[in-house]
Amino acid sequence: MTSLLIRIEQNLNQLSDAERKIAEYVLGHPEMIPNMTTRDLSKNSGVSESSIVRFCKSIGIGSYKSFKMELVKDLTLSGMNLTDFNILQKKDEPYDLFQKVTHVNKSAIEAIPSVLDRKEFERAIGALLQAGRIFFFGVGGSATAAIDAHYKFTKLGYHSLANQDFHFMLSAISHLDAKDVFFAVSISGKTKDVLELARFAKAKGATVIAITNLDKSPLYREADIRLCTPIVEHDHRIGSIPSRMTQLTIIDALYLSLFHQKGVQVIGRYQDARDEAIRLRR
Secondary structure, three states: OOHHHHHHHHOHHHOOHHHHHHHHHHHHOHHHHHHOOHHHHHHHHOOOHHHHHHHHHHOOOOOHHHHHHHHHHHHHHOOOOOOOHHHHHOOOOHHHHHHHHHHHHHHHHHHHHHOOOHHHHHHHHHHHHHOOEEEEEOOOHHHHHHHHHHHHHHHOOOEEEEOOOHHHHHHHHOOOOOOOEEEEEOOOOOOHHHHHHHHHHHHOOOEEEEEEEOOOOHHHHHOOEEEEEOOOOOOOOOOOOHHHHHHHHHHHHHHHHHHHHHHHHHHHHHHHHHHHHHHHHO
16 A cells, blocks of 8 residues: 555544545545546545545645645555566566566556646647757657657658767757757756756757656756656666656657648658668568
């Protein structure tokens, strides 16, 4: 049981009747809450939506959105956490680990809607539709998402760039202007190289879009548009697994949204590339 659920259980006797109904529903179905609206939870627990707001405040959380975020974090980090060093204390068989990886990645992806702001996502699409050049940068595990984005956006016909060399990116960013977009990808939002390049891109007039955890990090504050990912891993970890999946999912959603709007213009290019690939196989 997670720390948040323990807190709820310990406070059951101090809650009103309506709040206790909510608490009991949450305790019985914690994995369902992150994808529920207040209306959904109201209907399922048999109380008013205003009671849900009061319930959150009674357990020391300011809003339902914050409650869902904390629950997502606790559910993902507890018990099934695979990327901290405690994994060495468990005697899992290889296939057991396969199942756990599948579960953790699935849970991380399902948690994204609870923290990704719809208006920010739509602002990102608007900026990308108008963009001339799009640069991507991340280090460590986040570099994977940056390179994947570069590949996908190039297919859409954008002048796209991703490179892990900090000084190379400095030179490239110096040519950006107000028509361009710089993607800063960082789980923690505190990685120095990512922050410095984001600030430089912003100084050149480019729109800075951050893909980062929703924790009011330096990158979160620096960015013009924030595409937030849930906190699904400890900071000290053996590698990025579920956090990388959240970044890749946001990249995929951006790519498909843009293809949906630009598809008529680029579908011929896709077919040309496909025909050539088939010819070269022979």
